Amino acid sequence: MSTRPFVLLSVAVSIDGYIDDASAERLLLSNAADFDRVDQVRAESDAILIGAGTIRSDNPRLIVKSEVRQAQRTASGRPSTPLKITVTASGSLDPASNFWHHGTSEQPPVIYTTDDGAKKASTLLGDLAEVVSLGETVDFGAVLDDLGARAVGCLMVEGGSQILTEFLAAGLVDELQIAIGPTLVGDSAAPRFLNPATFPGGSTHRMRLLEVTSIGDVALLRYQPSKESSSD
Template identity: 55%
Template sequence: MTNRPYVLLSCAASLDGYIDDNTSERLLLSNDADFDRVDEVRAQCDAILVGASTIRRDNPRLLVRSEARRASRLERGLTETPTKATITRNGDLSSDAQFFAAGETDKVVYATSSGFDKTQQAVGAVADVVDAGDPVNFELVLADLARRGIGRLMVEGGGSMHTEFLTTGLADELHLVVAPFFVGDSAAPRFVKDGAFPWNKDHRARLASATQIQDVILLRYALSNRFQD
C-alpha cells in the first residue's frame, strides 16, 4: 500500500518492555526533556492516533503543549493540534473523554462494522465515525486518513495499536524510549502483544540513531524504505 500517510510509532517502555504498571496511577516512563521532544514530533505531524483502550485507561488530551509550536502551526495554516484519531472494536467510548473535549481540531473514530451504531450513538456528535470493517482494516484506516490530507501520522499506543501497525508492515519509523527501571509485573501492559513481526533474528530492524536524553535513551528505528532520516 503506497497511498498512505507516513506512519511513525512512538512509545516509552521500561527495561522489561512494559508501557505502564498494573495500578490506577499512570506510570511516568520518561522525563521533561523527552516529553518536550514528543511535543515537537507531535507538532510536525498531521494526525495522532491512539487505541480506544488508551483513551479509557489514560484519558489523554493529545495536544501540542508548546505555545510557540501551536503558533507556528497556525502560521502555516494548520490547526493548533493535529487531527486526533482512534480505533474502537466495541464502541466503548465517552464523549466526555479529553480526546474529544480538548482541542479545536478534527476527531475521527474508526469503528468495526458490528460496533458502528454503538460508536455513532456514543461519540457521533463530537467526532466523525467511520465504518472500518470487521475486524478493522488498517489499510482502509490509512487510506481514509490520506483522503483527509494526512501525510504524517503519529501512533502513540497502546500495545494493540503498535502490534497491528508492526505486524501488518504499515509502520515506517519507530521511536522507542527506554526508561532505566523495571516494572516486573506480567499483568501490566506491554509495548507489543504476540504476533508475527517482519523483524526477527533473521531480519533485524535497522537502528537509525540512539540518543541519550538525561536518564532515558531514544532508539530510532527505520522500518521501511520510506524512512525519512
Template identity: 55%
Template sequence: MSERPYVLLSCAMSVDGYIDDATPERLRLSSPADFDRVDGVRAACDAILVGAGTVRADDPRLLLRSPARRERRIARGQPGDPAKVTLTWSGDLDPEARFFTTGEARKLVYTLPGTAAGLAARLGDRAEVVDAGDPVSLPAVLADLSARGVRRLMVEGGGGMHTRFLTAGLVDELHLVVAPFFIGDPSAPRFVGPGVFPQSPERPMRLDEATRIGDLVLLRYLAGGARG
C-alpha cells in the same frame, strides 16, 4: 498523494519492555525533556492515533503542549493541533473523555459497521465515526486518513495498537525511549504482545539514531522499506 501516510510509532518503556505497571495510577516512564521532544514530534504530524483502550485507561488530551508550536502550525495554514484518531471494536467510548472534549482538532473514530451507527449517535458532533470494515482494517484506516490529507501519522499506543501496526508491516519509523528501571510484573502491559513480526532477525530494522536524554535513551529505528 500516497496510498497511506508515513507511520511513526512512538513509545516509552522500561528496560524490560513494560509501558506501565499494574497499579491504577499511570506510571510516568519519561521526563520533562522527553515530553518536550515528543511534543515537537507531534507538532510535525498531521494526526495522532491511539487505541480505545488507551482512551479509556489514560484519558489523554493528545494536544500540543507548546503554544509556540501551535502558532507555527497555524501560520503554515495547518490546524493548531494534529487530528485525533482512535480505533474501537466494541464502541465502548465515553463522550466525556478528554479525547473528545478538548481542543479544536478533528476527531475520528474508526469502528465496525455494526457499531458505527450507535456510536455516532452517542458521540454526536464530538467526533466523526467511520466504518472501517469487519474486522477493522488498518490499511483501510490508513487509506481513509490519506484521502483526508494525513501525510504523517503518529501512533502512540497502547500495546495492542503497537502490535497490530508492527505485525502488519505498517510502521515506517519507530521511536523507542527506554527508561532506566525494571517493572518485572507479568500482569503489567508491555510494549508489544505476541505476534509474527516482519521486523525479524532476517529483516531487522535500521538504527538511525541513539540519543541520551538524561538517564533515558531514545532509539530511532527505520523499518525495512521506510519511505522517509
C-alpha cells in the same frame, strides 16, 4: 490513488519492556526533556492515533501542549493540534473523556471502527467525532488509505500495546521511536510494549538503526523497521 501517510510509531518503555505498571496512576517512564521532544514530534505530525483502550485507561487530551508550537502550527495554516484518531472494534467510548473536548474545535476526532461499532459510537458521541466504518473488521491498511485521501502526510501512532502490535505486525510502520526509561517494572499484570504476534521477517529480521540519542537518563532509539540493518 492517494498516498498513504508516513507512519511514525512512538513509545516509551521500561528497560524490561513495559509501557506502564499495574497501578491506577500512569507510570511516567520518560523525563521532562523527552516529553518535550514528543510534543515536538506531535507538532510536526498531521494526525495522532491511539487505541480506544488508551482513552479508557489514561484519559489523555492528546494535544500539542506547547503554546509556542500551537501558534507556529496556526501561523502556517494548520490546526493548533493534529487531527486526533482512535480505533475501536466495539465503539464503546465515553463521551466525557478528555479526548473529545481538547484540541477539537478546529477539526473533530475521527473514529475508525466496524459496522456494529459505528452504530454504538455514533449513538454515544453524536457530533463529538466523525465515525468511519471499515466493515466487519478493522483493517489498518484501510485506515491509512482513508487518511491518505484526507491528505494526512505524517501519522504519529502512540499506542497502546494492541495498536502498536497491529501496526508492526502488518508492516505498516516507517519509523519506530523507542524511548527507554531507566526503570524496571517486573509485573506480569502490567502492559508490555508488544503483544505476541507474527512480525514481518520473523525473529531473524534486523531493523535498521537510524540513531541513538541520550536524553538525560533516557535513551532514544530510532529504527526503520522495513529495512535490514548492516552487520558489517
